[in-house]
Amino acid sequence: MPHRPLARALAALVALLTAAVGAVLTVPGSAQAAAVNYVALGDSYSSGVGAGPYDWSTCLRSQKSYAPLWAAAQGVTSFAFPACGGAVTADVINSQVNALSAGTTLVTITIGGNDAGFADVITSCRFGSTSTCTNAVNRARAFATATLPGRLDATYAAIRTRAPDARLIVLGYPRLFELNSCGWLAMSTYKRTILNDAADLLATVTAGRAAAAGATFVDTRPYFAGHGVCGADPWIHDVSGVIEAYHPDADGYRYGYLPALTAVTG
Known part of the structure; x- marks a missing residue:
């Protein structure tokens, strides 16, 4: 007791x-x-063109792209991957945003390069004369400053509408070229320089519009420094494949894009 x-x-x-x-x-x-519901939007630099192997869709999605690599490493709650090779801003607005919902917590995207005529500019510079290349680059630069900002604003707004509580991370494009000697079949140093300068302009425009939308911009250029075409250890394809030309290879996505994304997500 x-x-x-x-x-x-x-x-x-x-x-x-x-x-x-x-x-x-x-x-x-x-x-x-704790829940991470992740959706990866965008163009070929998000779908993983250049990394292979690809799914059976026409979008050339690769599990070696940065998005599925990040999702696997983080053990996300859910992962959707509508990014598609060749996509422009209208494709994101009209189709890809359908993968978003009020429950989406994270969105990543690369977009804008195709709107600015990436493929045509590269083709003009790789196979055309110096003047042809210069004219193509100048047209792309004019588009990037006059028209692209509005398209990016509309894209980010569409994402916000469908996923209002999600963190939006906008990843930029790398410079494609190193400027050292690269053999007589390579593009001239001048062509490579103006293409890199155009990539810098695109990064500036994209960063500005991302900031205006309250998004996080990730500059991938430092991560690819020394690994462009003509580098000793390139992570960018040259013209070895028509589809994969001037896209990152598997190392570019794993050691370039993935660390860039991880640096801002933790």
């Missing part, structure tokens, strides 16, 4: 400690905060 008050006190103390621990483990909102 004399021990019953002590036993009751110990039982009460255990119950109190259990309740306190339970409260810590079930803080309201903690489960939601």
Whole structure:
């Protein structure tokens, strides 16, 4: 009998400690905060063109792209991958955003290069004369400053409408070329220089519109420095494949894009 008050006190103390621990483990909102519902939008630099192997769609999606690599490493709650090779901003607005919802917590995107005529500019510079290349680059630069900002604004707004609570991360494009000697079949140093300068302009425009939309811009250029076409250890395809030309290879996505994304997500 004399021990019953002590036993009751110990039982009460255990119950109190259990309740306190339970409260810590079930803080309201903690489960939601831990959930990562990730959607990867964008063009070929998100779908993984250049990395291979590809799925059976016409979008050339590769599991070696940065998006599925990041999703696997982070153990996300859900992952959707509508990014598609060749996509322009209209494709994102009219189709890809359908993968988003109010429950989406993270969105990544590369977009704008195809709007600015990436493929035509590269083709003109790789196979055309210096003047042909210069004219193509100048047209792309004019588009990037006059027309592309509005298209990017509309794209980011469409994403916000479908996924209002998601973090939006906009990844830029790398410079494609190193400027060292690269053999007599390579593009001239002048062509490579103006193409890199155009990539810098595109990065500036994209970063500005991303900031205006409250998004995080990720500059991938530092991560690819020294690994462009004509580098000693290139992570960018040259003209070895028509589809994959001037896109990152698997190393470019793993060691260029993936660390760039991880640097801002933790």
